[in-house]
Amino acid sequence: MASLARPTMSMALVPVSGERPAYALRVLLVWLVLAVILIAVNWSSIAKVRFGDPDDALRLLQVRDLLAGQSWFDVHQYRVMAPQGVPMHWSRLVDIPLAGMILILRPLLGTANAEFVTVVMVPLLTLLCALMLVGRLAAKLFDSETVGVACLVTGIASPLLFQMTPLRIDHHGWQIVLALAALNGLCAQDPRKGGLAIGASLAALLAISIEGLPLTAVFLGACVLRDLRDPQRRFAWFTAAATPLALAGAAIYLGTRGTYDLATHCDAISPVHLGIFAWIAAGAWALRLAGPRPIAVQLGMLALIGAGAAAIMLGGAPQCKGGAFVALDPLVRRMWYAGVSEGLPFWRSPIAYAATTVCVPMIGLLAALDHARRAPTRERMWLWLDYAVVLAGSWAIGLLVARATASACGFAALPTAALVLRWIRGLRTEIRPARRVGGYLAIVLALMPSLPVVAWGRIHPASSNRIGVAMKFSQCRxxxxxxxxxxxxxxxxxxxxxxxxxxxxxxxxxxxxxxxxxxxxxxxxxxxxxxxxxxxxxxxxxxxxxxxxxxxxxxxxxxxxxxxxxxxxxxxxxxxxxxxxxxxxxxxxxxxxxxxxxx
CATH class of the missing domain: 3.40.50.12610 (Rossmann fold)
Structure with missing residues (x-):
């Protein structure tokens, strides 16, 4: 049996600076600044524990029920539609840090204060995880100065930062972290380690939300493209990513769902999805064991894997071809689901948010392509092109589903930061004041493309609602x-x-x-x-x-x-x-x- 050996063509990623081990300190400093700002800006809501989204309140209730003795495998909410309750599709993975921190703090602070500290700190610690992953990539691909800039760029990406604001304890922040962990895996040197990071991260992401399926397809596609470039790899990356996706997916399912509910659901990972992952992993191993073959044969086998996955889905869950929310009542779909802003495409979002959705990932994509063009080695060029593939895929997903934009913004942070830092270094030597001022204005617009839209809304208040800068807070206590x-x-x-x-x-x-x-x-x-x-x-x-x-x-x-x-x-x-x-x-x-x- 072939082993997952290192690729023949080196993917070595040697940091430009010898300061890579110190990147964590720079990340921590940026995180502390962002944490203080977020707490200060949101203090009024924090003090009243005014959740910004109903999901956050219900997540806390789910954790309370768990700590009060409800079964780990039972995620019903029994006080909704009592007495039968509602079987939620949420994952216990997200409950772990919340319940864990409450259990640790409760003997010291009491239940109420332990919950208060938890709902404030867990989102901030989620942000720290995201910044550490961005900083790690920055240290690996560039230098220590880029680490700080990349973390700052991440911190001003509003779709991402919103998901990690104090009291934002729902699952979206962890989805971003896991997507960034998969990106780190894609940038690894060894396909065994990189594939493990990709597959395990995506398995956890999918357990948290089935909305990660398109992004999973993007990452697996990037691995396939990487392997097709070098037949001697014998699909090492695809196999290394697909195998832990199947194994970790099954393990997480059994560890969080058990056999409590084996029914097929369209809105959460179910046995039919695990079957698809197993089929993909088996197909990847078949490609690997078959060894180098003509490109037509390889493409044919890949097409067979894709057709088999589609057949399993349509045969095992034909009802899901209409999407995750196919079972919604028509009245509920029309009056509720059609108006959920975070699930809308960018053209139905407020203009300020749409500008961020479109421009932030696009600038990151252009920056990634520019880094590929300037790459000192062929290996580094291909790395940046793989990065661009994943970023482009996540951007396309975010254009169609607003909440998915946060991951695309996280992916865009590093290439954007490196490009901006190059501009800043160039402007330091610019002697003409007008060009220097113009250059810095261009940098500000690149980092905050919605700024002109927001400024227009402030100047013309009548248009503020459509633009999306009018902030109205409920008076309800x-x-x-x-x-x-x-x-x-x-x-x-x-x-x-x-x-x-x-x-x-x-x-x-x-x-x-x-x-x-x-x-x-x-x-x-x-x-x-x-x-x-x-x-x-x-x-x-x-x-x-x-x-x-x-x-x-x-x-x-x-x-x-x-x-x-x-x-x-x-x-x-x-x-x-x-x-x-x-x-x-x-x-x-x-x-x-x-x-x-x-x-």
Whole structure:
């Protein structure tokens, strides 16, 4: 059996500077600066534990349930659509650092303070992991000065930084870290070590979110292209990446899901996906054992691997050909999913965000191609071209799904930083002030392409909403509302989807649904009741045994329902016209929330 030997053509990556071991210190200094800034900027939200996304609140609830004794393999939320609950598709991998830190700090600080420190620090530690991976690549491919600049460029990439802001404890930050770990693997010298890093990182990424499938295909494609360039490698990179993807994928599945749920799901890694990974790994080994063959034979075998993977997917899960959210109720799809901004393509995003989505990875891609053109060796040139392939693939994914842009920004940070540093070094010797000023302005625009758009929005406030620079924060104080709600016996609260997680994490009460697609039946009922007439809404509310209606009037969701149905229940509640069966109560003065008792 052939071994995963080092490639004949060297991929040696010798750092320009002899200071590579010191890169961690530079990374740590940049991280400390960014951490202080993030805490200072977000202190108002931090002090009130005001989560920026409902997913973060529900993630904390999931961790609490785990620490309270819920089975490791059971990720149901039993206080949503009680009593049967909702089987969430989230991975326990993301719960590990949160639960671990709470367990460590709880004896010292108490439960409440341990949770507070955890929800602040875990996202910042996620950021540190991302910066360390970027810094490691910078030290390997350039020098110690580039390390600091690359980390700063990473820190000003708003799509990435948002996912690692204090209180942002959901899974997106770890997806970015794992994608950067796979990128480090691609830049390794040894295909055995590099392939292991790629495959294991992608397996963990997919366990966290099946949205990593396109990026997985991009990385495997880059490995295949690398192997096709040199037949003597005998598909060492493809085999080294596909094998741990299959093995680690199965191990993580069994370690986090067990045999609790062996059904095929379209929104999470299931046995059918593990079968596909095993098939790809077997195909990779067949290519490797077959040895060097004419390119037509190699391409034919690769096509067979791809066709087999598609056949397994269509044969084992034909229902998934419509995508991860194929099972969504039509009303939920139209009223909720179609408006989830983080899942939209760039042309449906606010202009400021779209500018970042398009320009930041594009500048990084152009920089990577420029580094390939200037490469001192053929090996280094091919390395940068492989890097460009992965960056281009992640950019294309980000153009179609906004939340995927964060990984593309992380990939773009290093080549952009190295290019910017070269410009800065050139400008240091520029004696003409006008050219020097112009050069530095060009650097600022390269690093922050949305700046002109934001400036225009500040000058012309009427356009700020479309541009995406208008920041409106809700006045609702869930902490004040929770103080009042906690004095009531536990009940079912009929509330809009986006406030459900905050009510769950702060009170012992139950809600009908949250904005999570596996609760599609409950989501349908919530939406149908709020856009229906009071007479249509009452049977739905009573069917769920809800005794209280809760509303935060200044978030987006109630306005969407009111505009959709001007005569509907939500529109009437917003106007203060409660139906006869609902009595408004001043339950929590000062919370800015509204409550009605169901008669």
């Amino acid at each position: 869930y902490d004040i509302a929770a103080n009042a709600l906690n004095r009531l016996p536990a009940t079912d609260i009929f509330a809009p989807l986006d406030i459900g997680p905050d009510l769950l994490v702060r009170t012992p009460h139950r809600v009908i649904a949250t904005g999570h697609h596996r609760a599609s039946a409950g989501m349908h009922d919530v939406i149908a009741a709020f856009i229906g007439t009071p007479q249509e809404a009452l049977p739905i509310i009573r069917a769920h045994h809800a005794t209280l209606i809760a509303l935060c009037p200044d978030i987006a969701e109630p306005g969407i329902y009111a505009r959709r149905a001007p005569q509907g229940l939500m529109a009437q509640l917003m106007e203060g016209k409660a139906p006869a069966w609902a009595k408004q109560v001043e339950l929590a003065p000062g919370s800015h929330m509204k409550f009605w008792r169901v008669q």
